[in-house]
Amino acid sequence: METIGIMGAMPEEVEGIIDLMEEVETHEIGKRIYHLGKINKKKCVVVFSRWGKVAASSTASTLIHIFGVTEIWFTGVAGAINDKVKIGDIIIGEKLYQHDMDARPLINQFEIPLLGLDYFTMTDERKLYVFDRIKTAVDNKIFFEAISDETLAEFNIDKVSVHLGSIASGDQFFSTSTQKNNLLSILPGIHCVEMEGSAVAQVCYENDIPFTIIRTISDAADDNSHVDFPIFVQKITKEFTKSMVKALI
Numbered sequence: 001m002e003t004i005g006i007m008g009a010m011p012e013e014v015e016g017i018i019d020l021m022e023e024v025e026t027h028e029i030g031k032r033i034y035h036l037g038k039i040n041k042k043k044c045v046v047v048f049s050r051w052g053k054v055a056a057s058s059t060a061s062t063l064i065h066i067f068g069v070t071e072i073w074f075t076g077v078a079g080a081i082n083d084k085v086k087i088g089d090i091i092i093g094e095k096l097y098q099h100d101m102d103a104r105p106l107i108n109q110f111e112i113p114l115l116g117l118d119y120f121t122m123t124d125e126r127k128l129y130v131f132d133r134i135k136t137a138v139d140n141k142i143f144f145e146a147i148s149d150e151t152l153a154e155f156n157i158d159k160v161s162v163h164l165g166s167i168a169s170g171d172q173f174f175s176t177s178t179q180k181n182n183l184l185s186i187l188p189g190i191h192c193v194e195m196e197g198s199a200v201a202q203v204c205y206e207n208d209i210p211f212t213i214i215r216t217i218s219d220a221a222d223d224n225s226h227v228d229f230p231i232f233v234q235k236i237t238k239e240f241t242k243s244m245v246k247a248l249i
Contacts, residue, residue, distance in 0.1 A: 003043045004249075005069035007059060008241060009196050012233050013076040014048050016242030021046065029062055036067070040249045045069055049196065052171050053098070056196035060203040071210040073248070074200045075241045077233060078167065078192035079174045079221030081183060085165070086217065087228065088157035088236075090138070090244075091191050092130050093167045093213035095119040096198035099183060099190075100170035109186070112202060119166070120201035122212060127164060130212055130248065135162045137247035146239045155232065165191030167215060169198035174221035193221055212248075216240045 008014040014035075018024070021037035021044065028034075035046040045067045049059035056074070063069045078091065085091065097119045102109045110118045122130070137143060138160045144152065152158070168190045174180055183190060197213040204211035218232035219225035 001043060002071070003045060003067065003069045005060070005063035005067065005072040006044055006046045006245065007049045007056065007063070007072065007074045007200065008076045009049050009051050009056065010076065010233060010237070011048050012237045013241050014046055016238040017046050017245050020242060020245060029066060030058060032059055032062070034062070034067065039245065042249050052195050053169060053199035057199045057203050060200045064203070064207050064209065069209070071212070072200060072204055073212045073214070073245075074197055075214045075244050076194070076196075076216070077218035077229070077237055078194040078215035079180075079219050079225055079229070080217045081168070081180055081190045081193050081221055082165070085163065085191050086161070087155045087219065087232065088152075089161045089163060089217045090134060091163050091165045091167060091215045091217065092127065092134065093122070093197055093201070093215070094127060094164045095121050095166040096201045096213055097166065097168045097187060097190070098170060098198045098202075099168040099187060099193070100172065115202075115205075120198060120205050123210070126210060126212065130214070131162060131164055133247045134214070134244065137243060138162055142247065143240055143243045145243070147236060151235050155228075155236070163191055167191065167197050167213060168193045169196055171195060173225075175223070175226045177222045180221045192217060214244055
């Protein structure tokens with residue numbers, strides 16, 4: 001039977017998803033609470049993974065080897081790197097890099113040791129399916145249903161764009177324009193930055209199961225990100241991640 005593992009790095013990224021579940025039971029493993037149940041009659045395991053690549057990798061491995069999930073979704077927030085990406089926009093991970101992987105001169109920068117890959121990617125079929133479902137939900141204003149006009153105006157969100165884009169993961173919170181510009185200088189095609197997606201993608205790749213990484217832009221990964229990020233998480237993230245899962249299940 002197919003079972004979807006759904007992860008978020010913060011409680012706010014999974015709370016709304018757990019609200020969608022029926023027939024829920026919980027299991028605690030490795031300081032994580034795994035919520036087993038069904039969403040729209042599909043078997044799911046939902047978990048708050050905690051921040052960073054190691055935490056996410058450990059959680060993904062548990063989902064695969066203990067709970068037997070057949071695919072993993074990771075959803076949550078990210079900082080914008082590309083100037084064309086705005087707060088509130090949604091990035092579907094087409095290419096997932098680990099921006100802090102650097103084993104030069106032994107191998108090229110960003111290359112994952114022993115795999116010979118600079119990035120991980122979804123299948124073309126999966127990318128198009130996810131993009132179509134999320135774009136349809138955005139066009140139908142589903143993401144705005146439970147968010148006030150005042151909150152949207154606070155972040156200057158008048159519309160949401162959906163991008164198939166490149167995501168960079170690393171164990172670093174971007175809070176200065178210098179960090180942002182440094183990343184752009186070495187990975188100019190990146191749309192956003194976060195701390196988990198590519199690590200989850202690697203675990204899935206090595207275990208031969210599908211993955212989907214979707215991020216909502218919470219801040220501009222610059223000198224104001226430490227202000228914008230927590231407010232966005234508090235006021236918007238729960239409803240956006242909930243809407244993403246509803247769109248895909």
